[in-house]
Amino acid sequence: MGEEEKEALARVIDSGILSRYLGCWHEDFYGGPEVQALEREWAARFGVKHAIAVNSCTSGLYAAVGAVGTEPGDEIIVPPYTMAATTTAPLVYGAIPVFADVEPDCFCIDPAAVEAAITPRTRAIMAVDLFGLPYNALAINAIARKHGIRVIEDNAQAPGALHFGREAGSLADIGVFSLNYHKHIHTGEGGMVVTNDDELADKVRLIRNHAEAVVEAKGTTDLVNMVGFNYRLTELQAAVGRCQLAKFDTLLAARQENSTYLSSRLAEIDCITPPKVREGCTHVYYVHACLYDAECAGLPRQRFLEAVSAELAPTELREGEGVLLSGGYVRPLYLQPIFQRRIAFGSQGFPFVNPWNPASPRYDAGLCPTCERLHTAELIEHELMRPPMTRADLDDVADAFTKVWELRHTL
Numbered sequence: 001m002g003e004e005e006k007e008a009l010a011r012v013i014d015s016g017i018l019s020r021y022l023g024c025w026h027e028d029f030y031g032g033p034e035v036q037a038l039e040r041e042w043a044a045r046f047g048v049k050h051a052i053a054v055n056s057c058t059s060g061l062y063a064a065v066g067a068v069g070t071e072p073g074d075e076i077i078v079p080p081y082t083m084a085a086t087t088t089a090p091l092v093y094g095a096i097p098v099f100a101d102v103e104p105d106c107f108c109i110d111p112a113a114v115e116a117a118i119t120p121r122t123r124a125i126m127a128v129d130l131f132g133l134p135y136n137a138l139a140i141n142a143i144a145r146k147h148g149i150r151v152i153e154d155n156a157q158a159p160g161a162l163h164f165g166r167e168a169g170s171l172a173d174i175g176v177f178s179l180n181y182h183k184h185i186h187t188g189e190g191g192m193v194v195t196n197d198d199e200l201a202d203k204v205r206l207i208r209n210h211a212e213a214v215v216e217a218k219g220t221t222d223l224v225n226m227v228g229f230n231y232r233l234t235e236l237q238a239a240v241g242r243c244q245l246a247k248f249d250t251l252l253a254a255r256q257e258n259s260t261y262l263s264s265r266l267a268e269i270d271c272i273t274p275p276k277v278r279e280g281c282t283h284v285y286y287v288h289a290c291l292y293d294a295e296c297a298g299l300p301r302q303r304f305l306e307a308v309s310a311e312l313a314p315t316e317l318r319e320g321e322g323v324l325l326s327g328g329y330v331r332p333l334y335l336q337p338i339f340q341r342r343i344a345f346g347s348q349g350f351p352f353v354n355p356w357n358p359a360s361p362r363y364d365a366g367l368c369p370t371c372e373r374l375h376t377a378e379l380i381e382h383e384l385m386r387p388p389m390t391r392a393d394l395d396d397v398a399d400a401f402t403k404v405w406e407l408r409h410t411l
């Protein structure tokens, strides 16, 4: 955050219009000047026809699931390795999340597991561009086409990544970005839905802003999922978002350069495999996710990481954000209480127990062995490459890993 953001906020405050939406069919239905300018600039930067600002990626994912016409009892295939909202979005529409395992090397949802999870009730696939790398869009999109189902791309973590020259976020029927505080660029909270499909865009705009109060005057006749929420981004956030978008490519280039350098240094350590870059793709390193080989190191992951962290204390303080080096990412999400106890909306097990779909989804331990193995033993993730880290900072990090590797027999 810099002077540009301060000036933008002052400009909005001076205008007196901190948000300009009206939840009815009116010229302000689409929001105020900052929101609409951010949407235009976002669409241009990411090469999409429609960009629709929302107040979080979570809201955007919910709207996307609604927009694809999800029915109660539909099944939506999700990965277990993601932020929880990817897997709760189906529940909002009474649909059932079906978990498919992730790739052992790229960590995104695995096409073979997706294919195996498809049933006549499958409505959509939630494909996540995890850790900064695009999902396998060639394979996943082909599966979706073959079965006549939709793909929703959760691109909270890979803005600016490319897949055979195309922008992550624009690889599926509909894509969702996050502008929360932890992401590449941010507005505190915020998100963006993108699509080239006019009908999906229209539905997302309705769901964003009180659809039920708008459809009649707007002339919308298809009422499926036209229950609106308030997913509106404020003018203040949109003004900050425009400044952040203007800096995005500079910030991204620094992050990529840092990550590539760190990968080259960590590649010299036998027990660490730095992030793989999928063929035809670029990686934008939301986190730097490495594979750890405990057998090769002769040390469990936790012990190795504790030793590296001990070397890195000053760096962590510089970042001021607590632990930035950890093993495992999230526990496979089907192990959370919501799935284990099957209590989501109400106390009767809805939508897991669902009159429209008697099939009982599996959420037992062992369901996605690759994800479980990554979580418990193999994955190391950290953010010790974010701008404004310098080459010297990166060498501190790499030296810590190297020192622990070389002295592992003494631990």
Ligand SMILES: *Cc1c(COP(=O)(O)O)cnc(C)c1O
Binding pocket: 055, 056, 057, 058, 059, 082, 083, 085, 086, 128, 154, 156, 157, 177, 178, 179, 180, 190, 191
């Ligand atoms: C951060 C994140 C989200 C949620 O973003 P919000 O804007 O906080 O709602 C969703 N999916 C993934 C993969 C994320 O990393």
